[in-house]
Amino acid sequence: MAKRDQLEELFARHGFTDFKWMKAKDIKIAQWVRLRCMFGCPAYGVKGSCPPNVPSIEQCREFFSEYDEAAIFHFEKAFRDMGERKPWGRELADRLVKLERDVFLSGYYKAFLISFEACNQCDECVGNRLGCKGKRSCRPGADAMGIDVYATVRSVGYPIQPLKEYHEAMNRYAFLMVE
Numbered sequence: 001m002a003k004r005d006q007l008e009e010l011f012a013r014h015g016f017t018d019f020k021w022m023k024a025k026d027i028k029i030a031q032w033v034r035l036r037c038m039f040g041c042p043a044y045g046v047k048g049s050c051p052p053n054v055p056s057i058e059q060c061r062e063f064f065s066e067y068d069e070a071a072i073f074h075f076e077k078a079f080r081d082m083g084e085r086k087p088w089g090r091e092l093a094d095r096l097v098k099l100e101r102d103v104f105l106s107g108y109y110k111a112f113l114i115s116f117e118a119c120n121q122c123d124e125c126v127g128n129r130l131g132c133k134g135k136r137s138c139r140p141g142a143d144a145m146g147i148d149v150y151a152t153v154r155s156v157g158y159p160i161q162p163l164k165e166y167h168e169a170m171n172r173y174a175f176l177m178v179e
């Protein structure tokens with residue numbers, strides 16, 4: 001079990017204060033999530049951090065079974081203009097990867113970040129892990145790992161709903177796996 005007080009101080013130093021702990025075994029992994037990636041997401045097969053360039057759903061289940069705990073980080077944001085979203089996502093993803101590294105350096109050698117969205121660190125993705133220009137910072141999104149984000153975050157009391165309008169505040173979640 002992780003030393004939560006030590007980690008929570010580290011989270012706060014990185015500016016992350018809206019989070020909850022959960023048992024890794026309670027993260028909901030579902031095949032339908034992968035099907036939504038395959039049929040409906042424009043990044044499918046295009047990004048190196050998206051299916052089919054990620055583990056199978058069965059491999060994802062096995063991955064999560066190797067952890068005891070996860071911290072779920074909540075981010076709520078509304079945008080006035082569509083052009084604001086990508087820079088916000090890049091900056092936030094960069095901060096989360098730095099947190100993952102500091103957690104690793106604190107002795108949690110299995111620390112692994114699952115991001116709130118598909119990697120968007122590069123302006124143009126080469127579409128595979130071998131050619132990835134940002135291998136150190138590229139992380140899969142929760143949906144790429146088969147996480148039913150809606151069911152998982154609702155189980156710990158976080159809000160989430162499909163958005164009907166672009167300007168509505170969105171709720172995004174990242175998962176930091178720790179042991």
